[in-house]
Amino acid sequence: EPEVTQTPSHQVTQMGQEVILRCVPISNHLYFYWYRQILGQKVEFLVSFYNNEISEKSEIFDDQFSVERPDGSNFTLKIRSTKLEDSAMYFCASSRLRRETQYFGPGTRLLVL
Amino acid sequence: GQQVMQIPQYQHVQEGEDFTTYCNSSTTLSNIQWYKQRPGGHPVFLIQLVKSGEVKKQKRLTFQFGEAKKNSSLHITATQTTDVGTYFCASMDSNYQLIWGAGTKLIIKP
Numbered sequence: 001e002p003e004v005t006q007t008p009s010h011q012v013t014q015m016g017q018e019v020i021l022r023c024v025p026i027s028n029h030l031y032f033y034w035y036r037q038i039l040g041q042k043v044e045f046l047v048s049f050y051n052n053e054i055s056e057k058s059e060i061f062d063d064q065f066s067v068e069r070p071d072g073s074n075f076t077l078k079i080r081s082t083k084l085e086d087s088a089m090y091f092c093a094s095s096r097l098r099r100e101t102q103y104f105g106p107g108t109r110l111l112v113l
Numbered sequence: 114g115q116q117v118m119q120i121p122q123y124q125h126v127q128e129g130e131d132f133t134t135y136c137n138s139s140t141t142l143s144n145i146q147w148y149k150q151r152p153g154g155h156p157v158f159l160i161q162l163v164k165s166g167e168v169k170k171q172k173r174l175t176f177q178f179g180e181a182k183k184n185s186s187l188h189i190t191a192t193q194t195t196d197v198g199t200y201f202c203a204s205m206d207s208n209y210q211l212i213w214g215a216g217t218k219l220i221i222k223p
Contacts, residue, residue: 035211043156043201043213056208091155098209104155 004105023092033093115206119214134217136202137184145185151198
């Protein structure tokens with residue numbers, strides 16, 4: 001069964017550094033998403049992406065964040081200058097159509113020191 | 114904006130006992146989705162309910178959507194160790210954003 005993959009599984013970085021989290025959505029899916037889950041807390045929507053542009057973003061998704069689909073398969077989340085409070089699990093998800101089931105990747109655990 | 118409240122935060126049960134988690138909203142929801150997240154894992158979609166009063170079953174799991182479409186519940190009959198994890202409800206709002214409940218962690222007592 002096709003699945004969403006994410007790399008790396010863990011990333012440790014120093015505060016102020018840039019990080020890029022990578023995702024490969026399911027191949028025939030058109031909508032891509034990033035979510036964040038701070039340890040022990042609820043899942044929070046960050047951004048959705050369709051047709052090579054952002055379709056929705058939350059208040060969390062400020063100017064420090066950007067997303068890109070650099071090629072036909074990867075979908076990336078960049079955090080420009082990480083802060084301590086960016087430490088969280090970041091999940092990528094994809095869906096075939098906007099209202100359809102979203103399939104989640106295994107996540108990248110980001111730790112900012 | 115739309116918010117989804119979920120209770121309880123934790124539920125400790127003996128294996129074989131039942132488990133229930135509840136979600137509610139002050140506004141009418143167009144849909145409710147349920148996810149399971151195993152410890153250290155990622156959310157896995159279980160089901161979506163869209164109709165008022167809808168009830169769906171998956172083996173020992175029963176999902177309900179309230180008549181007013183403002184509340185929902187997930188009930189697990191006779192819990193097993195494989196049921197351990199956190200169960201989240203979520204609802205897609207008018208901006209197509211998934212709004213999540215805080216989750217209920219199911220803990221099986223040894």
